[in-house]
Amino acid sequence: MAEASYPEDLLYHPEHDWARVEGEQATLGITWFAQDALGEVVFFEPPAVGTSVAKDAAYTEVESVKAVSDVIAPLSGEIVEVNGALAENPQAINEDPYGDGWLVRVRLSDPSEREALMDAASYVSSLAS
Amino acid sequence: MNLPAPSPGGDGRAPASAGGPSPLQRERARTIFQKGATSRRAFQCPPPDVPEADPDELLPARFRRREPPRLPEVSEPELVRHYVTLSKRNFDLDSGFYPLGSCTMKHNPRLHERAAALAGHARLHPLQDPERAQGALELMWRLQGALAEISGLPHVSLQPSAGSAGELAGVLLTRAYHEDRGEQRHKVLAPDTAHGTNPATVSMAGLEVVKLATDAEGGVDVDDLRVKADTDVACLMLTNPNTLGVFDANIEEIAAIVHGVGATLYYDGANLNAVMGLSRPGDMGFDIVHFNLHKSFTQPHGGGGPGSGPIATSERIAPYLPRPLVVRREDGSFALEHQRPKSIGRLRGFHGNYGCLVRAYAYICSLGADGLRDASEAAVLNANHLLARLCQKGVAEYLPLAYGRLCMHEFVLSGGPMKRELKIKTLDLAKRLLDHGFHPPTVYFPLLVEEALMVEPTETETRETLDAFAEAIAAILAEAAEDPAVAEGAPYSTPVRRLDEVAAAKQPVIRESL
Numbered sequence: 001m002a003e004a005s006y007p008e009d010l011l012y013h014p015e016h017d018w019a020r021v022e023g024e025q026a027t028l029g030i031t032w033f034a035q036d037a038l039g040e041v042v043f044f045e046p047p048a049v050g051t052s053v054a055k056d057a058a059y060t061e062v063e064s065v066k067a068v069s070d071v072i073a074p075l076s077g078e079i080v081e082v083n084g085a086l087a088e089n090p091q092a093i094n095e096d097p098y099g100d101g102w103l104v105r106v107r108l109s110d111p112s113e114r115e116a117l118m119d120a121a122s123y124v125s126s127l128a129s
Numbered sequence: 130m131n132l133p134a135p136s137p138g139g140d141g142r143a144p145a146s147a148g149g150p151s152p153l154q155r156e157r158a159r160t161i162f163q164k165g166a167t168s169r170r171a172f173q174c175p176p177p178d179v180p181e182a183d184p185d186e187l188l189p190a191r192f193r194r195r196e197p198p199r200l201p202e203v204s205e206p207e208l209v210r211h212y213v214t215l216s217k218r219n220f221d222l223d224s225g226f227y228p229l230g231s232c233t234m235k236h237n238p239r240l241h242e243r244a245a246a247l248a249g250h251a252r253l254h255p256l257q258d259p260e261r262a263q264g265a266l267e268l269m270w271r272l273q274g275a276l277a278e279i280s281g282l283p284h285v286s287l288q289p290s291a292g293s294a295g296e297l298a299g300v301l302l303t304r305a306y307h308e309d310r311g312e313q314r315h316k317v318l319a320p321d322t323a324h325g326t327n328p329a330t331v332s333m334a335g336l337e338v339v340k341l342a343t344d345a346e347g348g349v350d351v352d353d354l355r356v357k358a359d360t361d362v363a364c365l366m367l368t369n370p371n372t373l374g375v376f377d378a379n380i381e382e383i384a385a386i387v388h389g390v391g392a393t394l395y396y397d398g399a400n401l402n403a404v405m406g407l408s409r410p411g412d413m414g415f416d417i418v419h420f421n422l423h424k425s426f427t428q429p430h431g432g433g434g435p436g437s438g439p440i441a442t443s444e445r446i447a448p449y450l451p452r453p454l455v456v457r458r459e460d461g462s463f464a465l466e467h468q469r470p471k472s473i474g475r476l477r478g479f480h481g482n483y484g485c486l487v488r489a490y491a492y493i494c495s496l497g498a499d500g501l502r503d504a505s506e507a508a509v510l511n512a513n514h515l516l517a518r519l520c521q522k523g524v525a526e527y528l529p530l531a532y533g534r535l536c537m538h539e540f541v542l543s544g545g546p547m548k549r550e551l552k553i554k555t556l557d558l559a560k561r562l563l564d565h566g567f568h569p570p571t572v573y574f575p576l577l578v579e580e581a582l583m584v585e586p587t588e589t590e591t592r593e594t595l596d597a598f599a600e601a602i603a604a605i606l607a608e609a610a611e612d613p614a615v616a617e618g619a620p621y622s623t624p625v626r627r628l629d630e631v632a633a634a635k636q637p638v639i640r641e642s643l
Contacts, residue, residue, distance in 0.1 A: 037579065039556075042634040065630040066573040091631070 012123035013074035038064035046082035077106035165203035230571035230583025233424035266463035281411025284447035295419030295438025314363035347375035347532030374536035384414025403538035406502030426489035437485035507588035518599035544580030561619035565601035
């Protein structure tokens with residue numbers, strides 16, 4: 001994805017993570033800004049299903065040609081599904097960060113946490129500062 | 130220096146390709162295993178002058194391979210040409226400016242090579258009886274003393290064989306110190322500007338890293354440190370000046386906070402080249418220091434030779450130092466002291482990379498205390514001269530200094546504006562520098578700087594070289610303003626073009642089947 005994009009239907013965390021909340025569950029991933037800053041992603045090893053993730057804490061790592069970077073959970077919960085396709089095709093994180101490049105799906109432990117996240121407009125303005 | 134880059138296309142750009150590699154490129158891509166012919170030899174063994182042993186007596190047949198290994202079979206001229214060709218394809222400090230940040234690629238004086246190659250040094254067996262290796266032990270003992278004086282910490286072990294090994298020693302010493310006092314501390318603090326080896330070392334030692342934020346001046350965020358410093362903290366690992374080239378002026382306050390919770394303060398000596406003879410980690414309150422002899426004290430390094438990472442400690446850490454240490458006995462002779470009951474043990478076989486110790490000792494002796502201080506002052510001056518050149522119009526608006534106004538021995542620029550306005554990334558700039566005959570600076574580190582470019586010129590470069598480098602950067606930016614595709618396609622003049630880093634990371638070919 002060559003041009004920056006920040007879909008309106010997502011919630012954003014200042015550490016450049018997004019969450020798509022659907023009822024009791026949310027899909028998590030990293031933003032266009034994050035994948036652009038990382039450069040080409042070469043490895044992603046998903047955490048195990050059943051692992052707990054805590055808001056604002058690292059739950060996995062992505063490795064790009066530049067660096068290994070922690071991925072921060074925007075919301076707390078338990079992982080119910082991981083994107084296994086990324087093991088073979090991690091560049092999906094670069095090519096389609098909000099679609100095929102999703103990382104994990106979690107069952108939210110505290111859905112009210114979403115109140116602390118930003119909408120697309122706030123996130124974009126935080127990038128400009 | 131900085132000869133105009135050979136450019137296949139005449140203008141530094143790629144020639145129109147007929148597709149695929151040229152015959153010469155194909156020839157140069159062949160490994161030694163793909164050369165030669167059956168039974169061709171570069172060397173003939175003389176007939177054995179001892180009775181031949183029966184292989185079955187030496188090793189049962191089931192442990193032996195059934196076919197001989199597929200070793201290269203080449204003539205001596207083929208062998209010489211192969212390696213000379215490879216050596217010419219390398220970029221090295223002896224052929225050009227190599228301002229790789231935090232790597233201190235300074236000139237390696239030839240005198241030190243001569244000293245290290247003396248038979249008494251180079252051919253000394255590591256199992257030689259210490260009574261018959263007194264000269265080598267005296268050199269080690271004197272080097273320990275010199276490093277103690279430079280660091281301001283009295284006890285030194287020369288054993289660790291790299292900066293990372295020195296770091297591991299330091300964290301193991303910290304762990305041993307706390308355990309000896311009956312404390313289990315599991316956290317190690319490290320700033321977000323730290324070298325990647327810091328957190329790696331901490332993990333290897335079985336401890337947990339806690340990152341510290343950086344303040345607006347580029348130093349440790351002292352408020353963040355206050356919050357995170359508690360009695361679970363074993364150690365703070367700090368590089369001062371840090372990887373931003375910023376000297377942390379709050380170091381006394383930082384030391385007081387860390388010591389206040391009973392933790393140790395560890396000095397990563399990666400950037401010692403900025404402060405030799407000027408300030409001493411021991412005086413700043415550090416308990417443990419590692420040196421990178423291969424950086425600060427002149428050794429061929431960066432693929433060109435082994436490293437050496439001695440450590441120095443305060444009195445309270447000294448009982449845990451690796452063993453043996455070199456000591457002087459009352460009668461003036463030298464010995465290896467093995468009886469150190471609280472020692473963390475050995476970190477490697479024998480006594481460290483001895484050749485590095487000889488070169489470092491030669492460097493310290495030839496410069497003396499004043500000379501070491503001059504070297505650091507010149508390193509800082511050179512970095513600031515280059516920074517001032519790069520702060521001029523035409524560069525600074527695209528590559529601003531990330532933190533501060535002046536620097537120590539290195540500085541970090543941000544390529545963020547360049548990426549947005551000129552549409553080239555720091556990686557493109559780095560690759561295009563190769564066409565100007567320069568090794569690129571460190572890129573994309575430290576991580577907290579967008580599109581980081583980290584430059585460490587060292588004291589052994591001339592003003593003309595620094596100016597030529599600044600002019601090359603300005604020329605690349607001006608070129609990108611006209612046509613960003615040139616930098617995006619660079620390099621053009623190197624033995625290989627832009628590498629496929631994704632494939633190199635995911636599918637590295639690192640074995641040749643024998």
